[in-house]
Amino acid sequence: MERVLVTGGAGFVGANFVHHLVGRTTADVTVLDKLTYAASEASLAGLPPDRVRLVVGDVADQTAVDPLVASHDAVVHFAAESHNDNSLTDPGPFVHTNLIGTFTLLEAVRKHDKRLHHVSTDEVYGDLELDDPKRFTEDTPYNPSSPYSASKAGSDHLVRAWVRSFGVRATVSNCSNNYGPWQHVEKFIPRQITNVIDGIRPKLYGSGENVRDWIHADDHSSAVLAILERGRVGETYLIGADGEKNNLEVVRLILKLMGRPEDDFDHVNDRVGHDLRYAIESGKLRQELGWQPQFRDFESGLADTIRWYREHEDWWRPHKDRTEAAYALKGQ
Numbered sequence: 001m002e003r004v005l006v007t008g009g010a011g012f013v014g015a016n017f018v019h020h021l022v023g024r025t026t027a028d029v030t031v032l033d034k035l036t037y038a039a040s041e042a043s044l045a046g047l048p049p050d051r052v053r054l055v056v057g058d059v060a061d062q063t064a065v066d067p068l069v070a071s072h073d074a075v076v077h078f079a080a081e082s083h084n085d086n087s088l089t090d091p092g093p094f095v096h097t098n099l100i101g102t103f104t105l106l107e108a109v110r111k112h113d114k115r116l117h118h119v120s121t122d123e124v125y126g127d128l129e130l131d132d133p134k135r136f137t138e139d140t141p142y143n144p145s146s147p148y149s150a151s152k153a154g155s156d157h158l159v160r161a162w163v164r165s166f167g168v169r170a171t172v173s174n175c176s177n178n179y180g181p182w183q184h185v186e187k188f189i190p191r192q193i194t195n196v197i198d199g200i201r202p203k204l205y206g207s208g209e210n211v212r213d214w215i216h217a218d219d220h221s222s223a224v225l226a227i228l229e230r231g232r233v234g235e236t237y238l239i240g241a242d243g244e245k246n247n248l249e250v251v252r253l254i255l256k257l258m259g260r261p262e263d264d265f266d267h268v269n270d271r272v273g274h275d276l277r278y279a280i281e282s283g284k285l286r287q288e289l290g291w292q293p294q295f296r297d298f299e300s301g302l303a304d305t306i307r308w309y310r311e312h313e314d315w316w317r318p319h320k321d322r323t324e325a326a327y328a329l330k331g332q
Helices: 012-024 062-070 084-089 092-112 147-166 188-197 217-230 247-257 283-289 298-311 313-329
Strands: 003-007 028-033 052-056 074-077 115-121 170-175 177-179 203-205 211-216 236-239 244-246 266-268
Touching: 003 012, 012 028, 012 177, 012 217, 028 062, 062 092, 074 092, 074 217, 084 092, 084 147, 092 115, 092 147, 115 147, 115 217, 147 170, 170 217, 177 217, 177 298, 188 203, 188 247, 188 298, 188 313, 203 247, 211 217, 211 247, 211 298, 217 236, 217 283, 236 283, 244 247, 247 298, 298 313
Parallel strands: 003 028, 003 074, 028 052, 074 115, 115 170, 170 236, 177 211, 203 266
Antiparallel strands: 211 244
C-alpha cells in the first residue's frame, strides 16, 4: 500500500496513527479532516511534507471523498464525532459524521474497489457490571447507550453489510479507551493532567467507580496497522491492552505522578447514562496477527502522557479556557 487515505487524521487517534504510519512504513499519506474543534493541523506538525498532505473536507461530502478514494490504495476511517456529553446535547453531528460519513465512504470504496479499515469503539457493546468478570469479545451483542455509541454501532453494521452485500474489502476494529499525545483537553485524562499543571484540582464524575480499559494511542495505532496489513477481510478485531482502571484510580495516579496528594481532587455531578465498565478481550488480534502492546504497564504509559502534555503546552493551551468554561456551565 503505497498511498493511504486517513479520514479524521488530524484528530486524536487519527493523528497518532498518521505519525505511526509515517514512522514505520514508506507509504504516502493523505489526511481528510473537517478540522472541527477536536482536530488540529498542529497535530500533524513535524511530519515530512513530501509524504503527508492535509485535505480539509467532510467525510460525508461525496464530491470530496470520491476522488480521494480513487487515488489511494487503502482507506483507514477514523473520522467520527466521539464525545458522549456532546452527543447528549446535540446528536445531529454524530448521525451526520458517523453514519452518513461512513455510508459515503463505503460507496466510494465500493465503486473503486479499495481496501478499507473502519475504526470503532467498545462503547457499541454498552457496559458491564462492575463485579462481572466477563469482557467484550467479537461476539458480544451490541447494546449502545448514548447517541454517540448508537451512531458508531450503526456505522459498524453498515460496514459489515457492504462487505456481505457488495464484496467491499473491509475490516472493523473496536478499541477500548485511548490516552496519549494530541488528545483534546475536554477528555478525561488530558483534562486532569492540564488541570494539575494549572494548579486546579482534578474533577471526578460521581464516586469514580466507573471502569475503563485504557490503551495508549500508539498501541492502538500499531494494532490498526497490523489489521490493515494482515487482517482477514470481513473480520472484526477487538483492540485492548488489559488496562482496566476505575476513574478514581486514574485520578489518584495522575496526582501521584505529578507530585500532588492523591486526594487532591473534587467530585462533580455524574454524567447522564454513564456506562459502568468496559473491558476488552483482545485474544483474537494477538493470536491471529501476533500483535502485542508496547505499554503493558498503565503507569508507564500515563507517565509518558503526562510528560508529553508538560512539554507541549503550546498545543493544548489555546483550547483550555474555553473547555473549562463549558464544563463549568454544566457544573462539572
